[in-house]
Amino acid sequence: MSDDALLRVTDLHKRFGDEEVLKGVSFEMAPQDVQVLIGPSGSGKSTLLRCVNRLTDYEQGEIVLDGTPTSEMDENDLRRQVGMVFQDFNLFAHRTAKGNVTLGLRQVLGLSKEEADSRAMAQLEQVGLADQADSYPAELSGGQQQRVGIARALAMDPKLLLFDEPTSALDPELIGEVLGVMRDLADEGMTMLCVTHEMGFARQAATDIMFLDGGTIVEHGPPDKLFEDPERERTGQFLERLTSLHGDDG
Numbered sequence: 001m002s003d004d005a006l007l008r009v010t011d012l013h014k015r016f017g018d019e020e021v022l023k024g025v026s027f028e029m030a031p032q033d034v035q036v037l038i039g040p041s042g043s044g045k046s047t048l049l050r051c052v053n054r055l056t057d058y059e060q061g062e063i064v065l066d067g068t069p070t071s072e073m074d075e076n077d078l079r080r081q082v083g084m085v086f087q088d089f090n091l092f093a094h095r096t097a098k099g100n101v102t103l104g105l106r107q108v109l110g111l112s113k114e115e116a117d118s119r120a121m122a123q124l125e126q127v128g129l130a131d132q133a134d135s136y137p138a139e140l141s142g143g144q145q146q147r148v149g150i151a152r153a154l155a156m157d158p159k160l161l162l163f164d165e166p167t168s169a170l171d172p173e174l175i176g177e178v179l180g181v182m183r184d185l186a187d188e189g190m191t192m193l194c195v196t197h198e199m200g201f202a203r204q205a206a207t208d209i210m211f212l213d214g215g216t217i218v219e220h221g222p223p224d225k226l227f228e229d230p231e232r233e234r235t236g237q238f239l240e241r242l243t244s245l246h247g248d249d250g
């Protein structure tokens with residue numbers, strides 16, 4: 001364990017009723033790490049992300065963000081420092097792209113309208129959507145909506161961004177534009193914990209890939225190691241299958 005970890009998850013346990021979904025998950029991320037989390041459906045990937053920003057509680061374990069246990073942090077403060085990008089975008093339909101980005105800036109950060117507008121425009125520009133600032137979600141493609149979702153998360157100037165299958169709801173031809181934004185963020189040094197099955201992205205952008213299976217991280221390492229020489233046969237098989245399904249768009 002190093003002291004400079006941005007995120008440290010230690011022995012995390014989470015159950016739903018009789019089912020223990022997370023059975024002692026531990027890992028850490030250094031600043032600027034891009035951690036890709038993979039695992040079978042139902043293995044607890046979303047649950048793990050939701051524990052990190054406390055959208056869900058857990059029975060046991062500790063999560064430390066930049067030196068502070070998240071259990072001691074104010075929920076608003078934690079969600080400001082840990083942004084989340086959802087599979088289904090989660091945009092407000094009755095607000096424009098800009099309105100979606102300014103909402104948290106006004107309500108959580110308490111910025112003035114002028115400050116919020118100006119920061120929102122800068123973030124929309126960063127994801128290539130400055131010209132769509134006044135469009136409503138229904139007027140945007142899925143890829144554009146997801147880029148608004150990313151701009152909204154970025155606008156809060158988070159220390160860590162969580163992505164939960166950000167491209168799974170998109171038509172194949174729209175996946176690339178979202179992965180492109182994610183790659184740019186990775187290049188700029190954003191610390192990112194990403195549940196994604198896009199193996200092209202994982203190979204190119206990930207510092208590490210973690211394989212969650214049966215409630216624990218069964219394998220964890222740099223992409224080259226996991227793809228070329230996994231410790232476990234099952235990891236290799238799983239990666240091979242993902243690559244054949246999602247390998248080319250990254």
Ligand SMILES: Nc1ncnc2c1ncn2[C@@H]1O[C@H](COP(=O)(O)OP(=O)(O)OP(=O)(O)O)[C@@H](O)[C@H]1O
Nearest residue numbers: 016017019021039040041042043044045046047048
């Ligand atoms: N709110 C909930 N109440 C009860 N059970 C839940 C709840 N959320 C998740 N679960 C269960 O916990 C397990 C893990 O779910 P989770 O959504 O974290 O998996 P996942 O790895 O993200 O799966 P997928 O790849 O399908 O998104 C599943 O068995 C799921 O049914």
Ligand SMILES: [Mg+2]
Nearest residue numbers: 045046047164
């Ligand atoms: Mg999930």
